Amino acid sequence: MTQDAAITLTSAAAGNGPLALEAVGLTKDFRLGHGATLHAVRDVNISLYKSAVVALVGESGSGKSTVARMLAGQERPTAGVMRLDGEPVDVRTSRAFRLYKSQVQYVFQDPFGSLNPVHSVGYHLTRPIKLHQGRDVDVKKRVIELLEQVRLTPAAQFEPKYPHELSGGQRQRVSFARALAAEPNVLLA
Structure with a gap:
């Protein structure tokens, strides 16, 4: 997902149900030592609809897990906006994070x-x-x-x-x- 073009994922059920979670311009950079930056995820747009399944497929190291962790609130995006049921997501406080976690659950790989x-x-x-x-x-x-x-x-x-x-x-x-x-x-x- 480190390509320059925006990646947009929308479930095949778009329009068949309400929009549950949306991310626009999702970007994640990691600061490395000596002033270097790793651009892990760049400008990803995702629309997840209720009762629909979306698969994010890519080679190892392409940013799939990083996108999932951002959507789950486990990683803070460097840029971009997330909306849950149309409302902007802000998980900076523990109360807001708890409310978000009651609506968005993440199953770890291991x-x-x-x-x-x-x-x-x-x-x-x-x-x-x-x-x-x-x-x-x-x-x-x-x-x-x-x-x-x-x-x-x-x-x-x-x-x-x-x-x-x-x-x-x-x-x-x-x-x-x-x-x-x-x-x-x-x-x-």
Whole structure:
């Protein structure tokens, strides 16, 4: 994505649903030592619509993960504007970031690295449910529903397990279930 021309990605479902997340002119530069700058992402435009899937494909080192981290609020763009449901995104304060994270969830590439090895699957799912859904939710029931949603069944068998007791694919499913626990409008993976 280090080309000079702007990259524009729009889902095939454009117009079939409301716009969920939009980025215009997204740019990310990293300052290296000795005054050098790495231009990782240049002038990317993305429109993500609700109920649509968009794939960002490119060779290794082309900036795909950097774009995803910016959209997830994990990296601050050097330039560009992001809008969630048409409203400008500003995640500089912890309260604004928490609100944004309830709407935009990010599933990391390495599920083993993103799951704490000392906590069970149930614990990993309970925390975002309590954080994002409030007190009126039956947490135990919601954990079971999430496990079933990602096809980890029987759910009661997976809930007490620890990350090291799962296969790589099962850990990835737990990561997706954890992201879905927030009931986001946008899921980035």
